[in-house]
Amino acid sequence: MDTLNHNLPEISESEAAGLFLIDQAMAFCFQGALRAAAVLGIADQLVNGPKTADELATAVGADADRLHRILRLLTTRGIFREVGSRRYALTPAAEYLRSDVPHSFRAAVIWLTDEPMLRPVGNLVESVRGNSAFEHIYGMPYFEYWAQAQVSSGDFDEGMCSYSTLESSILARSYDFPKDATVADIGGGFGILLLNVLKINPTLHGILYDQEHVLAKNRLGELGDDSRFELVAGNFFESCPPADIYLLKYVIHDWDDKRATQILRCCRQAMAPGGKVLIMDPLIPAGNSWSTSKLADMIVMAACHDGGGTERTEEEYRELLGGAGLRLNRIIDTGTFVPIIEAVAD
Incomplete structure (x- = not known):
């Protein structure tokens, strides 16, 4: 009744x-x-x-x-x-x-909903005031915190790897890579994106560029051919290895314009003639329409580098790239909230 x-x-x-x-x-x-x-x-x-x-x-x-x-x-x-x-x-x-499927998001969900992610977003007002919400709570920068062993149940590396696996597969299929090119994955972590790119494009040679302790955990061995890639340790604010194509996935959005320009300039200086830079970050659409990229924007605002982390609009990318001697050539829709922003030498 x-x-x-x-x-x-x-x-x-x-x-x-x-x-x-x-x-x-x-x-x-x-x-x-x-x-x-x-x-x-x-x-x-x-x-x-x-x-x-x-x-x-x-x-x-x-x-x-x-x-x-x-x-x-x-x-x-x-x-x-x-x-x-x-x-x-x-x-x-x-x-x-x-936990037993190839593209499991379980670790990503646990990481994204863990205290070190939720608390800073809950204290966004600190970032809006010009500080870092994360440092205000934890007394240290975001990446320094996660670099410490066993700081949280939501493991950063495993969470990022889980988050990246399916998305990287889609991104790798969304771009037509030229044959026999050298592709450098800058700040590429475990190399999930590069692994997918190399699997799909058998003529490419890959470079995974990151810090030494990160490279030690790479998964490029899953390619089954160690001759097709190399591991290079370094600091992307200082230099980048020579390559034809640079992959920058979830790198540029971590930094303010000054430091993001440094990274892009290092790519531009090392880039082979006719080379390209592929930025894979959430893009803020024009107007007030809903976009997952606007959620990501709150995360990087709360967590990254004194409030310097930011998702950008198309126009903001044009200006950023111009300051590094690059030009936005096109934006490729990947069907996810992360497009591929292709830049060439200006």
Whole structure:
């Protein structure tokens, strides 16, 4: 029997707007629920079919009623599906929370929802005032913090690797690389992007350029041909290795214009004739339309380098590149919120 009272009071447009505002202010609760499901490994428990909240709770060592409440919220946005009373199943999105799939986002979700990511964003006012929200909380720069061993349950390297795997595969397929070129992945971390590029383009030679301790964790061995790549340690503010094409994925957006220009200038100085620089960062679209890049902008504002981290518009990239002796040639839509911004010598 329907026991709800359908004689609803009339709510004005202004009142509805106020209720909407409160709804937005509580949106962080969804990220908390998503993190709980990722940490507990709920998706792994559903690989062989739906289970009840009680069965899941027994498997992961949780309280069944509270787990049901977490999953009930996640189903509202398509993360898991309720297929009966308190009985849950995987959805296409939840498949990426599994730890045993090639492009798992589980580590990325745990990293992105960990305290060192959430707290600075919650204290954005400090960055808006011209300081670094991250340093205000933790007393040290973002990358210095993550370089310390076991500082957090949300491991930075594993989180970034998880975050990058699927995206890098898409980006590598989105660009037509010339044959026999040398491609340098600047600040390339574990080399996930470069690995994908080399797999798709068998005539290319790759250079993974990063700090020594980062290079030690590279995954380029998965290529099965050590002759097709080299590891080069260095500082991208000082120099970059000679190459035909430079990959800069999630590098430029970490830095203010002065330091970003330094990186780009080092690429320009080392670049072979006819070379190109490919920037792969979120791009802020014109107008006030929704874009995931605007969320990423809040993260880099809160975390990176005295508030210097920023996502940029097309016009801002044109100006930035011009200061480094480069010219924006074209922007390639990749189907993700990260395009490929192709720059050539000016």
